[in-house]
Amino acid sequence: MNVKKFMLLLTMTVLMVIVAACGSGEDTQAEPGDEETTEAPEETTEEATGSDELEGSVVVDGSGTVYPLMAAIAEEYMISEQPNVSVEVSRAGTSAGFGKFLVENGTDFNDASRQIKDEEKETAEELGIDVQEFKVALDGLTFVIHPDNDWATELTKEELISIFAADGGVEKWSDIRPEFPDEEINPMGPNENHGTYEFFYEVIMEEQDLVDNVNLQQEYSTLVNLVSEDPNAIAFFGFGYYVNNQDQLGAVHVDFGDGPVEPNLETIAEDGDYAPFTRPVFTYLNVNHAKEKPEVLDFALFVVNNVNEFAGETGFAPLPEEEVQEYVNFLEGLK
Structure with missing residues (x-):
């Protein structure tokens, strides 16, 4: 009888241990707070990436x-x-x-x-x-001419100003130098909407009146086309437009007193050889x-x-x- 009671007690004890063990496994499931913690690194990464994108x-x-x-x-x-x-x-x-x-x-x-x-x-x-x-x-203010113009490739600053000045006394190329062609000059440039015009008029021309026949345009591409089609044309604009159209244009080398200077990235500087036309x-x-x-x-x-x-x-x-x-x-x- 005592043996039977002992065996019954032992059986119940074993069952209780098994149940406790199963219950302990259920308690190891993640709490809601633990789930948020494991997802946080992904959210942080997304936020960091998004902050760099505008x-x-x-x-x-x-x-x-x-x-x-x-x-x-x-x-x-x-x-x-x-x-x-x-x-x-x-x-x-x-x-x-x-x-x-x-x-x-x-x-x-x-x-x-x-x-x-x-x-x-x-x-x-x-x-x-x-x-x-x-x-x-x-930028270097650049004077451009037709590729076939082989006489005005080197001009002084004063000669360039005389072409555009109302009282410059110049209408034909031969008025600049006798050996130049006896052909009328067609001066051109950007219009008053452009800072290039204002720099040219205020700094280079010192606010002298321009010749009546100067052809001022809004679009630089128009000026490129006009000069490329006219051997007697001369226009002014920024160096970049010349560089990008060298196949259609020639650039005047300007003599500021010490010999002709070609506008290029080495001479265009506020203290360089092309300084008088640099801005x-x-x-x-x-x-x-x-x-x-x-x-x-x-x-x-x-x-x-x-x-x-x-x-x-x-x-x-x-x-x-x-x-x-x-x-x-x-x-x-x-x-």
């Missing part, structure tokens, strides 16, 4: 001279950096571009082949627009927009960090690296 649009207008440089930078930015950001680059001309930039909800950047004027600064102040100037490259070109940033829209600030940083790389490719001389770094520091400070 969306939206950036609008750039202004100088036709700066257009090839800014368009090349914008294309690379959209391809390699931020494919979901649309950067629209147009070329209304420097002055017309400032008209689109200095208005409520205006463009984000205005490219310019001259510095902002005092009256434009006043407009910005009235509208509460914080404007920041950035040099983007150095900086700019882009102007609406700082308000850069603070409000991450894509605008991000593009601005891409521009200043990469502009020297693209300058030579588009016919501009690069800026000193220390000047570029100052721009980078300013933009980093806006973050």
Whole structure:
């Protein structure tokens, strides 16, 4: 009897141990908090990736001279950096571009082949627009002629001015030098919408009246075509448009007093041999927009960090690296 009781007690004890063991297995299932913890690394990774990707649009207008440089930078930015950001680059001309930039909800950047004027600064102040100037490259004002023009390949600065000046006394090539052809000169250039015109008129011509027959055009491509079809034409515009059309144009080597100087990336510099016809070109940033829209600030940083790389490719001389770094520091400070 005692043996039976002992065996029964032993059997019950074994069953209790088995049940306890099964219950212990159920208790090892993850709690809700544990499930969130295991998924957290995946969520963190997704958030980190998303923070590097921007969306939206950036609008750039202004100088036709700066257009090839800014368009090349914008294309690379959209391809390699931020494919979901649309950067629209147009070329209304420097002055017309400032008209689109200095208005409520205006463009984000205005490219310019001259510095902002005092009256434009006043407009910005009235509208509460914080404007920041950035040099983007150095350009050489270049006088171009037809490839068959083999007589005016070297001219002095004074001779060039006499061609375009109303009181220059020049109508025919032979009026410049007797050995030149007895043919009327057809002077051309960009119109008043362009900073290139203003640089030429204000700095080179010192605001002398231009000849009545000067042909001023809005589009640089039109000027290229006109000169390429007319052996008696001569036009002025930025070095980049000459470089990209060397198969159709020749460039005048300019004598500033020490012999003819060819415009090229070595001579175009503020302290170089082509210095009298060298000028900086700019882009102007609406700082308000850069603070409000991450894509605008991000593009601005891409521009200043990469502009020297693209300058030579588009016919501009690069800026000193220390000047570029100052721009980078300013933009980093806006973050």
